[in-house]
Amino acid sequence: MTKKSKSSALHNIEGVSQSEITNASSITKIQQKRKAKPSTQELIAQILKGNITALSRAITLIESSNSKHLQQASDIIKGCLQHTNASVRIGITGVPGVGKSTFIEAFGMHLTSIGKKVAVLAVDPSSSLSKGSILGDKTRMEDLVKNENAFIRPSPSGTSLGGVARKTRETIMLCEAAGFDTILIETVGVGQSETAVHSMVDFFLLLKLAGAGDELQGIKRGIIEMADAIAINKADGDNLKAAKLAKVEFNRALHLYPLKDSEWQPKVMLCSALKHEGIEDIWVMIQSYVAHSKANHYFDYNRKEQSKFWLIQTIEDRLKSRFFNHPEIKEALKTQLQLIEDGKTTPFVAAEYLLSLKN
Structure with missing residues (x-):
C-alpha cells in the first residue's frame, strides 16, 4: 500500500479527519525526538556552550543511582574538567x-x-x-x-x-x-x-x-x-x-x-x-x-586540600555501595538482622561476620 492509499484509508475511518491525522503524525515525530537521548559528547559540547537543558540532563545523570548513568556522568565530568x-x-x-x-x-x-x-x-x-x-x-x-x-x-x-x-x-x-x-x-x-x-x-x-x-x-x-x-x-x-x-x-x-x-x-x-x-x-x-x-596563596591551597578530601570521601562511598549491593552480603544481611531481632547475636558480632564474607 502506497503512502497516499494509507492516508486515504485512514481518512475513510469514521470520525478521523485529515487534520487529526496530520496532528497525530506531528505528535509522533515530537515524541520520537524527545526519546532520542543526546550522546555524551553532545552533552559536553552543549554544556560548554552554556545550554541549561544539557546541564540539567547531566546533573540528573550525576544524581542517578543507575550504574550506566554513573559511567556516563563520569565521562561528562572528565570532558568538562579542564573548564x-x-x-x-x-x-x-x-x-x-x-x-x-x-x-x-x-x-x-x-x-x-x-x-x-x-x-x-x-x-x-x-x-x-x-x-x-x-x-x-x-x-x-x-x-x-x-x-x-x-x-x-x-x-x-x-x-x-x-x-x-x-x-x-x-x-x-x-x-x-x-x-x-x-x-x-x-x-x-x-x-x-x-x-x-x-x-x-x-x-x-x-x-x-x-x-x-x-x-x-x-x-x-x-x-x-x-x-x-x-x-x-x-x-x-x-x-x-x-x-x-x-x-x-x-x-x-x-x-x-x-x-x-x-x-x-x-x-x-x-x-x-x-x-x-x-x-x-x-x-x-x-x-x-x-x-x-x-x-x-590560601585560595589555591584550600581547593587542592578539598580535592584530596573528596578523593577519600568518594572511595569510602564507592566501597560502601559495593559492599551493600553485593548479592551475598544482601542475603547474609537479612539473616543477621533477623538474628539480632531474635536476640541470637549482637550488632558487633553480626558486623564482623558480614565483613568477613568480603575478605
Whole structure:
C-alpha cells in the first residue's frame, strides 16, 4: 500500500479527519525526538556552550543511582574538567526560618545585575520516613528563577552525610564548565551539613537572626570556627536595634578564636534580604576575602586540600555501595538482622561476620 492509499484509508475511518491525522503524525515525530537521548559528547559540547537543558540532563545523570548513568556522568565530568575552577564557591547556611532562600534570591539578583552568572545549588531535606523532598526552592525564588543569568537546581539531600546532596561537588564542576562564575550552595541548615559544605566552598557565610535567642548560638565553637563571615538577616524595622546589639556580641565571640589558616578575620554584617539592604556590602566583603586569600596563596591551597578530601570521601562511598549491593552480603544481611531481632547475636558480632564474607 502506497503512502497516499494509507492516508486515504485512514481518512475513510469514521470520525478521523485529515487534520487529526496530520496532528497525530506531528505528535509522533515530537515524541520520537524527545526519546532520542543526546550522546555524551553532545552533552559536553552543549554544556560548554552554556545550554541549561544539557546541564540539567547531566546533573540528573550525576544524581542517578543507575550504574550506566554513573559511567556516563563520569565521562561528562572528565570532558568538562579542564573548564572548571573559574568561579567563586560560596556556602550559605543558617537555621530554618533565618531567611536563606530570601537572602539567596536578593544576593543572586544583585550579582546578576552586575554581570555575574549565578548557579544556586539548593539542597532540600529529605524525609527519613517517606524519603520524599519538597524541592520548593524554585517557588521561593520567583524573580531569580526567571533570570536568564541564573540557574537554580534544588536537589534532595537523601541519606548522605549532613544532608548534602551526594553529588553536589560534581554538580559544581559542571556549572563552572557551563560558564557560571558564582556558585551558591544552600545547606539544609539543621546543624549537620555545614562540615560537608565547608569542604567544597571557598567562602562560608553563616546567616543569623537577632532577637530570637539565635545570637546565643554564636558561642558554639564548631560553626563559628567555620564561618568566614556572619550576616545578621532581617536587620530592619523594630528588629534593627537588636541586630546591632547582636553584631557586637558576635564580634566579641569571633575575637576569642585563633586566626584562621587563611589569615582572614571573620566579619559580622547586617542585612535585610527583604528590603535588599546590606546585600551589596556582603558581596564587596566576599570579594575582599577572595583577593586576600589569593594573595597569600590560601585560595589555591584550600581547593587542592578539598580535592584530596573528596578523593577519600568518594572511595569510602564507592566501597560502601559495593559492599551493600553485593548479592551475598544482601542475603547474609537479612539473616543477621533477623538474628539480632531474635536476640541470637549482637550488632558487633553480626558486623564482623558480614565483613568477613568480603575478605
